Amino acid sequence: MNRFFKIVLTSTRRASTNGSGKRKTPFEGDKVHIPDEPYNSKVRFFICFKKKLKHGIQIDESLLSEMPPIDAKLISHLERLSLVRFDSEQAVANLRNSIRMAKRLELVDVEDVEPMHTVWESQECPTFDDVEEEPLPIDKVFRNAAVRFDDFFVTPPGNVPLESNERFDLNVINKWDTIGKPVAPEAKTIRLAEGRRK
């Protein structure tokens, strides 16, 4: 309930500054040509709004499956899959928010609908003729590699699993909406790239 309340508050605050969420009035001399009452696109807000006014609930939040708690196993599994590390509780909480957004899709009926992978579905995919191409000169192949040994790329020793320590407070992550202290990313200083390779 707390979260719902917060969302209602946010949109009220917005409404007071730029007119969003409110009925609109045209420029002087203009007629109303398009719907002047806003439509609620945010499933979550929509539900709580309806509940609050005790109107018929069109989309029932209880239909959404429960948010699975995030545990240390999932964090370490995702770090190994992604080959990137979470840098804070907030980063894991962000993942939680992305999942929550995706959960809205549970409310759409897609029975008998085929997935759409691409725009031109009936287009035949052309294939290249099997003709040898001019290979890149060796120096161009290597010019972007940080480490080179003769004509080989170099990597450190393999077959060592990525270490992924438990280092986050899972309670903070799973209750981020109420106790999290989000920090916004900061812009860097404007500069040109050095472009040392020509």
Added chain:
Amino acid sequence: MQRIESAIEKAVKFRRHGIFISETFDLARTQAREAIQKGITPFPVAVKDCFLTNTANTTCASQMLENYCAPVNATIVERIVANGGCIIGKTNLDEFCMGTSSALGHFGPVKSAVKEEDSPDDWIIPGGSSGGSAVAVQAGIVDLALGSDTGGSTRNPAAFNGIYGLKPTYGVLSRYGLIPLVNSLDSPSILATSAEKCWKYLEIMTSKGIDAADSTSVTLPEESKESSRISSLKGLKVGIPIEYHNECLSEDAWRHWNRIVGILKREGAIVRVISLPTTKYSLACYSVIAAADVASNMARYDSVAYGHRSEKNESTYEMYATSRSESLNTVVRRRIFAGNYFLMKQYRKLYLDKALKVRRLITDEMLAAFNEVDILVTPTATGPAPKYSQLRDTLFSKEDDDDYFTQAANLVGIPAISIPVGRSDEDGLPIGVQLMANRLNDRALCDVAQILSGII
């Protein structure tokens, strides 16, 4: 030649706006001389730094690619240069095209030039992710800027800067040499000062037909170019989807949208209010599909053959993970994690497959609407450009609010253009309106945009 020199002069004058990541002035001069020798009039062009160029570095505004120089040019770069385009520089963007603020890249933010800046620590957001390209056109540095558009990355900055941004039908412009974000949504796009110019540059870049190097590229049929031309708004069927007046739309954006619809009516267009009910799930659908593709597209950055390489050298995985964690910004890392989650064995069906099915519903709904109407008219964004401080204070959540209006065109693959229609009441900042048409009706779309721009 004079136009090229004046472009270079302006680029230097606007340096504090962070428009370019690499300046390629000598290259532009060489290209201008070559054009003149061939009897072609040279014109200045800016290229978003996610298109490969074999002379200047291509960084995607990331530390990961800070020193990366590609062995080839993107197809559309080749084609524009062959027709007189002179590349003034590679433009700044949101890191790997993820965002609509152009604020958090490795080479600093892009700052809008629509108004005098009042403080060095705060600025008007130029939109994104093609923010540098949009400001390069708005400031008069170049005639054409190449952008890319995966969820609105060209139309959004066009609206915020008071210029024109055309995302053509998917596949019309070759993606060869565009660093991929979401393969089935990515459209190379055009930023210019009129709808007519947008079309002219689109024609130049498609005149040699499809690109064999991009298996998803399609031809804009010759007959559709002429037969679909529109010379008057009389009888034009215009659709207004009610879902585009959502709870985030500002009074400013609504008033201008309403005024434009009034003008269309006055000119004899038949306006119908329609409903596209799946629109409210569109952003969720887009975010899942985008994250999944981002996770696999970003997997190529392993720092071995190219890319930022960490000093950490204990094991291969350690080196991969540390290099990537050091050099990719929080926005990029966030999408990689989300994408890998949606791709996990136990969640793939639940999220990715579901999103791909919702994508079909959205597509069917929109294509059905084009049986009834010729053009859809909507806002391009919730309102005028915010300030950096406003975005930071809301943890950049407003970026999603603006995506709501633009990403559906990418899911469906239809052409869409943002045109400038006026200024906000309080700050006098530009406001845009978006026009969308059926697939391959790019010519008709530009015609309507051009006629409309002439009478507002």
